[in-house]
Amino acid sequence: MATVTLENIARSFNHVKVISDISFQVPDGEFWVLVGPSGCGKSTILRSIAGLEFVSEGNLYFDDVLMNTIPARERDVAMVFQNYALYPHFTVAQNLSFGLKMRGVNKSLIAEKVEFVSQILDINHLLHRKPKDLSGGQQQRVALGRAIIRQPKVFLLDEPLSNLDAQLRDQTRTELKKLHNKVGITTIYVTHDQVEAMTLGDRIVVLDQGKIQQIGTPAEIYNNPINRMVATFLGTPAMNIIPVTYHDGALWINQQQSLPLTPYWKEKIPPHNGQGWDLGIRPEYISVNEESFSDNDILAQVEVIEPLGKEILVNAIILDSDININLQLPIQWTGKRGDRVKIKFTLDYSHIFDPISGERI
Structure with missing residues (x-):
């Protein structure tokens, strides 16, 4: 050896x-x-x-x-x-x-x-x-x-x-x-x-x-x-990469939908208005909110459903955009293709990448 x-x-x-x-x-x-x-x-x-x-x-x-x-x-x-x-x-x-x-x-x-x-x-x-x-x-x-x-x-x-x-x-x-x-x-x-x-x-x-x-x-x-x-x-399904723009305390995915930037991320990367990033988040840290709409929710439409026995892989498109995202949901989820759903992001488990160099910030 x-x-x-x-x-x-x-x-x-x-x-x-x-x-x-x-x-x-x-x-x-x-x-x-x-x-x-x-x-x-x-x-x-x-x-x-x-x-x-x-x-x-x-x-x-x-x-x-x-x-x-x-x-x-x-x-x-x-x-x-x-x-x-x-x-x-x-x-x-x-x-x-x-x-x-x-x-x-x-x-x-x-x-x-x-x-x-x-x-x-x-x-x-x-x-x-x-x-x-x-x-x-x-x-x-x-x-x-x-x-x-x-x-x-x-x-x-x-x-x-x-x-x-x-x-x-x-x-x-x-x-x-x-x-x-x-x-x-x-x-x-x-x-x-x-x-x-x-x-x-x-x-x-x-x-x-x-x-x-x-x-x-x-x-x-x-x-x-x-x-x-x-x-x-690395990772199956692959990490979701979502272009976002910071404005007044929130990450805007499009002109209609946004996510409030958490205190954790504000401390890590002091942002300024108009700053653009690529938000990376793995499918297991995105869920479907079955209850009332919250600040961390984004509206999306279900495109593809792939049951895998122990879990369900879901591909959806964020409304008013052409951004596809993948979710990894429990087998108990009962949605169907064409449904409009409230997608909840766990931002503290996300990553921020420079949109030009691709390096993690």
Whole structure:
């Protein structure tokens, strides 16, 4: 196992930087997740750590050893891709043991390691099968087993669950977390799936356009996003972003409807008339007021209703505007499409963003 350190890493292709100024340190034994939209550079970072790409600028260390020019085969990393790439003519046992055989490990030790890893991954009953006889989830576990059986310093995973169906993805995600708790290998995991990022990572690195936006624990990033991009990318449904203008103690959403600015926000950001912001508020902090109209209510019309069993997701449009908002309501709510409802905002759990830079104020 190793501590992985990236110092001002950059990678260019045809003189175009695809990642720049990437700096973070993954402590020995931790599970970190790189997350971001397609094309943000997360797989390039992972491939650079693996040695499949060489960095154009900056330094990469495993513990205190500079790895910039060390070839992939000498880095002692194991990588699992979206495509499991199992040898089709080998059995599960042969797939697991192949890498060890190529390194000249003796047969008795190989047999011990195959038995140990197959039990951890619950594939010991599949050792004599070939990949074509396995389900997608079973193939995924074999690919994971083939990687960890070497006990590498660093374990790298590039969207390994994206080919699985939703239920199997949830199951395998839980197994991955249990596996990491057992073996404790330093792990860096790439995904565009925010649920995987939130549930798997000790820490999350949020990327966009080749740059780091924020690093933190799942709770830190969810509750205190550094900018509008992070706020809207993490969370399902996404955070609502509502353009507002301050005037005489209230946030005006349109010329007809407004929300009184709470003492908490007046103290945080002394406002002046005419100042514009983007108000960010998560769906769980918006409710439907079934009682008399209050100062914190906004009128909206229900557009889409999505029952999810334990809750209902509602999309509504604020009256006299083209602003759509998402709400997360209890299953007991009985509204229907086309209803006009009073929407209540819990502003003390909201965020204020600069409308131009997108930074949280």
